[in-house]
Amino acid sequence: MKKFNKIDSTIVPLPVENVDTDQIIPARFLKATTREGFGENLFRDWRYLPDGSPKTGFILNDPSVKGEILVAGKNFGCGSSREHAAWSIEDYGFRVVVSSFFADIFKNNALNNGVLPVQVSQVFLNGLFQIFETNQTAKISVDLEKQIITNNDTGDSEHFEINEYKKYCLTNGYDDIDYLLSIKEEIATFEKN
Amino acid sequence: MAVKTLFDKIWDNHIVKTVNAGPDVLYIDKHFIHEVTSPQAFAGLEKRKIAVARPDQTIATADHNVPTKDQHLPIKDALSRKQVETLTKNCERHGVNLYGLNHPYQGIVHVIGPELGITQPGLTIVCGDSHTSTHGAFGAIAFGIGTSEVEQVLATQCILQPKPKKMRITIKGDLVKGVEAKDLILYIISKLSTSGGNGYFVEYAGSAIESLSMEGRMTVCNMSIEMGARGGLIAPDQTTFDYLQGREFAPKGKDFEKSKKEWLQLRTDEGAVFDKEITFDASDITPMITYGTNPGMGIKIADAIPSEKSFEDDSEKSTFIKSLDYMGLQSSEKLLGKPVDYVFIGSCTNARIEDLRTVAEIVAGKQKATNIKAFIVPGSKQVEKQAIKEGLDKVFEASGFELRQPGCSACLGMNEDKIPKGAYCVSTSNRNFEGRQGPGSRTFLASPQTAAATALTGVITDISRLN
Numbered sequence: 001m002k003k004f005n006k007i008d009s010t011i012v013p014l015p016v017e018n019v020d021t022d023q024i025i026p027a028r029f030l031k032a033t034t035r036e037g038f039g040e041n042l043f044r045d046w047r048y049l050p051d052g053s054p055k056t057g058f059i060l061n062d063p064s065v066k067g068e069i070l071v072a073g074k075n076f077g078c079g080s081s082r083e084h085a086a087w088s089i090e091d092y093g094f095r096v097v098v099s100s101f102f103a104d105i106f107k108n109n110a111l112n113n114g115v116l117p118v119q120v121s122q123v124f125l126n127g128l129f130q131i132f133e134t135n136q137t138a139k140i141s142v143d144l145e146k147q148i149i150t151n152n153d154t155g156d157s158e159h160f161e162i163n164e165y166k167k168y169c170l171t172n173g174y175d176d177i178d179y180l181l182s183i184k185e186e187i188a189t190f191e192k193n
Numbered sequence: 194m195a196v197k198t199l200f201d202k203i204w205d206n207h208i209v210k211t212v213n214a215g216p217d218v219l220y221i222d223k224h225f226i227h228e229v230t231s232p233q234a235f236a237g238l239e240k241r242k243i244a245v246a247r248p249d250q251t252i253a254t255a256d257h258n259v260p261t262k263d264q265h266l267p268i269k270d271a272l273s274r275k276q277v278e279t280l281t282k283n284c285e286r287h288g289v290n291l292y293g294l295n296h297p298y299q300g301i302v303h304v305i306g307p308e309l310g311i312t313q314p315g316l317t318i319v320c321g322d323s324h325t326s327t328h329g330a331f332g333a334i335a336f337g338i339g340t341s342e343v344e345q346v347l348a349t350q351c352i353l354q355p356k357p358k359k360m361r362i363t364i365k366g367d368l369v370k371g372v373e374a375k376d377l378i379l380y381i382i383s384k385l386s387t388s389g390g391n392g393y394f395v396e397y398a399g400s401a402i403e404s405l406s407m408e409g410r411m412t413v414c415n416m417s418i419e420m421g422a423r424g425g426l427i428a429p430d431q432t433t434f435d436y437l438q439g440r441e442f443a444p445k446g447k448d449f450e451k452s453k454k455e456w457l458q459l460r461t462d463e464g465a466v467f468d469k470e471i472t473f474d475a476s477d478i479t480p481m482i483t484y485g486t487n488p489g490m491g492i493k494i495a496d497a498i499p500s501e502k503s504f505e506d507d508s509e510k511s512t513f514i515k516s517l518d519y520m521g522l523q524s525s526e527k528l529l530g531k532p533v534d535y536v537f538i539g540s541c542t543n544a545r546i547e548d549l550r551t552v553a554e555i556v557a558g559k560q561k562a563t564n565i566k567a568f569i570v571p572g573s574k575q576v577e578k579q580a581i582k583e584g585l586d587k588v589f590e591a592s593g594f595e596l597r598q599p600g601c602s603a604c605l606g607m608n609e610d611k612i613p614k615g616a617y618c619v620s621t622s623n624r625n626f627e628g629r630q631g632p633g634s635r636t637f638l639a640s641p642q643t644a645a646a647t648a649l650t651g652v653i654t655d656i657s658r659l660n
């Protein structure tokens with residue numbers, strides 16, 4: 001897993017609520033047996049017409065909009081548990097997703113793939129959407145160590161939550177399996193009792 | 194001894210240890226896997242050069258990506274075929290029991306676990322699929338996980354999970370005649386919204402829940418995830434024991450009696466505290482249907498779609514407008530009488546034998562409407578076999594319904610069973626997301642009864658008014 005520390009980036013806004021994982025990556029693209037290449041089909045049906053040509057008006061198709069931070073409406077990642085959703089977001093190049101609310105399974109999947117879900121207040125979220133309206137090149141910084149997200153343009157910042165263990169994993173590029181394998185003996189003892 | 198909820202009793206019993214200021218290491222009793230969310234997890238094991246820790250606690254099936262016609266022939270779609278073959282190879286290499294295509298036990302993972310008696314009270318169960326919550330109907334802690342977590346469980350039989358908060362949803366009184374478990378859960382989700390259960394594990398209780406059959410309880414627990422809950426569970430009782438007795442992997446004879454004694458302890462103690470309690474009155478529930486593009490957008494079937502004006506919050510209003518636009522519907526429109534094109538009876542929510550019997554009873558001796566294409570996809574080989582044994586296949590055929598072979602099918606449209614762009618489908622499945630049943634498909638979620646009645650009339654129909 002890639003290490004995560006601090007990111008300064010412009011944002012890609014997606015002001016839609018309840019973005020489900022079927023939208024992030026539709027089921028018909030889940031036939032792969034490897035983890036790579038899902039970015040191509042990220043938001044497939046919002047991004048492309050049935051003939052494969054890009055839909056004008058969708059944010060990812062706007063060449064002037066780039067960034068490593070995806071900012072979305074509340075309850076992002078609901079629905080199917082498919083980790084392919086986190087893979088496609090990571091593969092596309094996002095390192096952070098900001099929303100006012102995340103679905104549980106998506107949050108875990110993102111964290112397990114070095115993508116940081118940052119939960120902010122609705123007010124802060126709206127502020128991010130607004131700043132984009134006036135200045136597309138405004139930068140946002142996300143500091144995992146300090147657990148602070150800052151709107152560099154306005155100076156507004158907000159603290160975000162992450163559990164200590166997950167923070168440790170992300171900053172060190174360490175994953176859960178490494179940890180679980182390291183306590184194998186304890187698991188074996190538990191099994192015996 | 195401290196009073197505890199049912200959820201706490203099972204969870205606490207499975208904690209190997211708690212990571213400092215972090216999640217619990219939870220021991221998993223049963224791990225179900227399928228072809229779509231497991232290949233990358235097995236690849237991870239290969240990379241680390243480790244074996245599956247507990248192949249005897251791992252159960253595999255092929256369901257999401259399999260054809261529902263001519264299952265005896267090689268799978269036509271090359272990518273689907275490869276995925277199913279990869280599962281077969283991985284199971285062989287690691288000694289995992291696979292109920293693959295053409296096996297008499299094959300079927301949708303959440304249908305076969307219970308029907309084989311693998312799903313039992315008090316267990317922890319996971320699967321790389323969000324509807325794993327289904328198994329909670331037996332008084333088990335069951336929840337969906339991502340592929341990295343599948344790899345964790347394959348490697349160590351444990352998973353790192355923060356303990357969720359607890360919610361109890363009590364349904365008082367009796368369900369009105371003609372109201373099914375599906376209506377009950379669609380009603381709950383419409384009240385709580387698609388994110389109302391986020392962060393919680395739900396216990397369903399109350400007389401209306403207790404009077405449900407096991408199949409009905411599974412339908413309710415299945416859709417817990419659609420309100421964002423991590424899972425749902427119901428305390429085991431005589432209904433649970435009667436269902437389990439005699440099933441292939443359930444304890445037998447004296448062992449069963451012994452297990453039953455333990456299972457009887459699995460209830461929430463008097464006075465145990467939940468983080469949230471919600472109560473509904475069963476008499477308020479009628480047949481339900483969804484109109485929008487998430488399962489929380491449900492209404493009583495005879496009601497109108499809400500009016501745009503009823504949304505005060507701007508972003509909720511725009512979500513609503515976007516949904517109706519996708520669905521080709523109007524604010525304040527009534528759905529009763531609206532013509533539809535497809536009726537799909539299937540999925541882990543409603544493709545058990547009881548569901549097929551319900552449909553057969555309604556359509557027997559009648560013809561489906563000519564504008565409707567109706568297909569029924571049984572949840573498992575055993576459901577299919579039982580349906581044929583009872584002659585339901587003949588009933589369906591005579592009524593113009595097509596009976597297919599088991600799999601997830603048009604629930605997620607991963608195989609060729611797709612609803613065409615713009616077409617309306619009344620579906621007994623669990624998700625009405627944009628494109629869920631195929632690109633551009635438009636889904637109305639409803640109960641098997643409503644689906645059957647709609648197939649007969651060709652328009653959205655209130656079963657209580659069908660004669």
Ligand code: SF4
Nearest residue numbers: 324540541601604605
């Ligand atoms: S039937 Fe649908 S919801 Fe159930 S496991 Fe299959 S795809 Fe998932």
